[in-house]
């Protein structure tokens with residue numbers, strides 16, 4: 001590791017949890033942050049859409065293509081063996097990152113979206129019938145709504161939705177009421193990409209398991225910010241995307257308990273997912289390969305492994321502590337601006353701040369901020385039903401990462417003042 005994420009932890013402190021993050025040093029690891037946009041230093045606050053990549057990730061991908069590009073699991077030659085080892089090492093890194101019991105419980109997919117579609121297709125095909133129900137919440141990303149709608153339409157099943165309160169928290173009693181003997185799966189987001197709400201996944205899983213219902217967790221927004229422990233959560237399935245945890249695009253993870261994955265039929269057919277093929281009968285490969293048909297994004301998988309190494313060196317506890325401080329600072333600063341209304345004020349929140357400005361469309365907010373070099377997301381954030389719940393057409397969203405600073409938050413505040421001046 002070149003820039004040495006470990007060294008970014010301030011010297012003089014010894015115990016992991018006590019070491020604070022040295023954000024200026026961390027920023028050195030992210031070349032993209034050094035540029036100017038419209039003549040102003042870039043302030044990147046769109047981390048919930050995708051995160052930036054440390055140089056170690058960029059170099060891991062490049063090294064693969066420069067030095068040992070080859071296909072995995074097939075060749076006996078040296079390059080193929082190196083590629084296979086790096087690919088499978090990444091699987092073990094993810095296993096430890098999520099604290100899964102076994103590496104074969106980690107399936108590589110394209111991202112959270114594909115992970116959820118895989119479960120809807122494979123688990124759904126076998127276990128969901130007419131009259132059955134799938135239970136989600138009102139704060140889901142479209143990726144955790146539409147695959148279930150497709151399944152429900154095909155099967156004559158029904159999608160049930162647990163409501164959220166005005167703070168943007170799922171109403172637990174309503175969720176429990178919706179759980180019943182027809183429920184075949186609960187699928188909930190760990191952290192809302194719009195509201196920042198952290199859902200009580202452990203309690204959700206307990207309630208579902210009392211009814212013998214498995215739980216899939218959409219972890220796209222949780223994995224970059226919280227220590228995820230799938231065994232402690234006891235969730236049955238967990239989905240995440242590499243590109244939101246500082247890794248490359250085009251790769252993601254579905255964790256599943258081995259028994260459940262083994263019982264699921266394959267998702268796609270092709271090479272690598274079989275152990276033998278004849279026109280009479282094809283024998284499927286063991287998990288996780290049963291779900292990994294075709295040549296995967298090998299370079300990105302290796303890059304994901306490098307991203308995990310990077311996060312581990314920073315320490316997710318340090319990241320969470322720093323981000324919490326930054327979130328509080330930003331929440332206070334933004335709520336103090338007259339005309340700003342926060343959307344999502346849950347008591348348990350991660351680094352996402354959605355807001356609307358009185359009488360000004362979110363897109364205008366985003367456009368003016370862009371002129372100031374500030375990247376925020378505006379729109380419905382792939383969660384249109386949630387926008388309806390809060391009766392807003394769109395919000396502006398600033399989402400923080402550990403490389404953001406209080407000075408950047410101050411720039412955002414100044415930018416919002418400018419928006420108000422222009423449109424107010």
Ligand SMILES: *Cc1c(COP(=O)(O)O)cnc(C)c1O
Pocket residue numbers: 048049110111112113114141143144189191192193218220221241243252
């Ligand atoms: C980004 C996101 C997704 C989709 O992830 P992809 O990487 O685009 O597949 C799903 N759920 C949540 C909560 C997200 O933030």
